Amino acid sequence: MNRLFMFLALFLAAGTLSSQNAYKFSVIKENPITSVKNQASTGTCWSFSAAGMLESELIRMGKGEFNLSEMYIVRKNYEDKARKYARLHGSLNFTAGGSFADVMETIDDFGIMPEDAYPGLNYGADNHDHGELDKVLKGYMDGIIGARALSPVWHEGFSGVLDTYLGAVPDTFMYDGKQYTPHSFAEFLGLNQNDYISLTSFTHHPFYKPFAIEVPDNWRWALSYNLPVDELMEVMEHAIMNGFTIAWASDISETGFSREGIAIVPDEQAAENAGSDEARWLGLSSRERDANLRMRVGSEALAEKQITQEMRQSAFDNYSTTDDHGMQIYGIAKDQQGNKFYMVKNSWGETGPYKGLWYASDPFVRYKTLSIVLHKGALPAETARKLGL
Numbered sequence: 255m256n257r258l259f260m261f262l263a264l265f266l267a268a269g270t271l272s273s274q275n276a277y278k279f280s281v282i283k284e285n286p287i288t289s290v291k292n293q294a295s296t297g298t299c300w301s302f303s304a305a306g307m308l309e310s311e312l313i314r315m316g317k318g319e320f321n322l323s324e325m326y327i328v329r330k331n332y333e334d335k336a337r338k339y340a341r342l343h344g345s346l347n348f349t350a351g352g353s354f355a356d357v358m359e360t361i362d363d364f365g366i367m368p369e370d371a372y373p374g375l376n377y378g379a380d381n382h383d384h385g386e387l388d389k390v391l392k393g394y395m396d397g398i399i400g401a402r403a404l405s406p407v408w409h410e411g412f413s414g415v416l417d418t419y420l421g422a423v424p425d426t427f428m429y430d431g432k433q434y435t436p437h438s439f440a441e442f443l444g445l446n447q448n449d450y451i452s453l454t455s456f457t458h459h460p461f462y463k464p465f466a467i468e469v470p471d472n473w474r475w476a477l478s479y480n481l482p483v484d485e486l487m488e489v490m491e492h493a494i495m496n497g498f499t500i501a502w503a504s505d506i507s508e509t510g511f512s513r514e515g516i517a518i519v520p521d522e523q524a525a526e527n528a529g530s531d532e533a534r535w536l537g538l539s540s541r542e543r544d545a546n547l548r549m550r551v552g553s554e555a556l557a558e559k560q561i562t563q564e565m566r567q568s569a570f571d572n573y574s575t576t577d578d579h580g581m582q583i584y585g586i587a588k589d590q591q592g593n594k595f596y597m598v599k600n601s602w603g604e605t606g607p608y609k610g611l612w613y614a615s616d617p618f619v620r621y622k623t624l625s626i627v628l629h630k631g632a633l634p635a636e637t638a639r640k641l642g643l
Contacts, residue, residue, distance in 0.1 A: 275554050277516060277589050279613055284585035284597060285499050286313045288321065290610035292603035294381040297350030301327045302601035303501050303580035304357035304627065310499040310584060311629065312443060320443070325374020326367040326436070329420050331356045335473055336395055336412050344399045347470035350388050354452060354501045354580065354627040355476030361447040365436025371427035374420040387419045452478040454625040455486045457567045462640045467625055469577040478625050479641050483563045487620055491586065493632035500583040501627040502598065505575045509544055510618060514552025515606040517614035519621050522547055524557035555589060561621040569621065577624050587613060
């Protein structure tokens with residue numbers, strides 16, 4: 255009873271202080287983004303975030319503002335994934351998840367379409383919902399593989415399911431009074447898949463060399479160049495300050511990722527996180543402190559952990575850092591204490607106090623970044639030299 259009272263007292267005291275100590279942000283650098291989209295009930299964040307980055311790239315290139323079709327990209331990747339899944343006799347991750355490579359490295363193969371030409375809503379819904387579709391596609395693929403003898407028309411059947419749920423892909427479409435194909439539209443936009451690079455930071459592979467990040471959603475086995483984490487953070491800041499945005503793959507399962515639009519790494523050992531009663535705080539177990547901090551994230555500025563390369567690696571090795579979510583980083587801000595935060599566009603609709611935008615602290619980004627994709631022109635000259643670019 256005494257411990258429960260202690261915990262509740264700390265919670266109530268924190269609530270009193272939170273309004274006084276809530277985050278207040280000021281922008282250092284903010285690059286243009288398009289409107290916040292909603293992936294809704296789908297596992298397609300990889301398409302929404304990379305497409306958002308490409309839309310910002312088009313603004314940066316002086317092409318204007320476009321709304322690209324995420325579901326066209328999703329559909330073509332489902333078809334590609336099915337072929338690979340069949341060739342590997344089902345020994346591949348076959349889910350809705352994917353990586354930025356599924357968007358950035360397939361422009362030449364698939365082209366690009368605007369949202370109006372392929373909204374991907376062919377099942378009578380206003381918002382995307384792939385719960386049924388994902389099960390149908392997986393069941394179909396497991397069925398044909400289980401038959402042990404593929405017919406020459408199996409992929410046509412697979413594409414027929416996609417036609418039913420997402421709609422048939424038109425051979426041509428009209429945009430701004432002109433007729434295009436997906437490939438001619440990509441040429442019109444001037445996007446070149448070879449202009450983009452994926453970066454990461456882990457010690458189980460040599461630095462400044464590419465490797466395929468060992469996560470299930472990297473089903474293409476796409477390569478990322480490996481940098482020390484300090485240099486990776488320098489690249490990100492340099493890119494933002496020079497007008498580029500970043501496709502950001504991150505783990506969001508942590509205590510510090512809040513639906514209130516804040517992503518931090520709160521330090522349960524920090525005395526300053528105890529509020530007005532440090533002695534009572536120190537009497538709580540580590541689990542109780544973590545629960546207390548979880549309730550306070552998003553409403554109160556909290557002291558954070560100092561992140562090292564070793565901490566990143568350990569979290570990846572023990573599965574506490576996983577490939578959860580893709581978002582777009584487009585700016586840098588600071589809080590009232592001068593701490594650096596990255597400005598993030600999410601794809602969950604205009605939710606939370608920042609209307610679908612997040613503020614991710616430097617420690618969070620340093621700790622939980624799986625990989626990033628950005629334009630090669632955003633790299634500092636010395637980093638580009640080290641990578642042989």
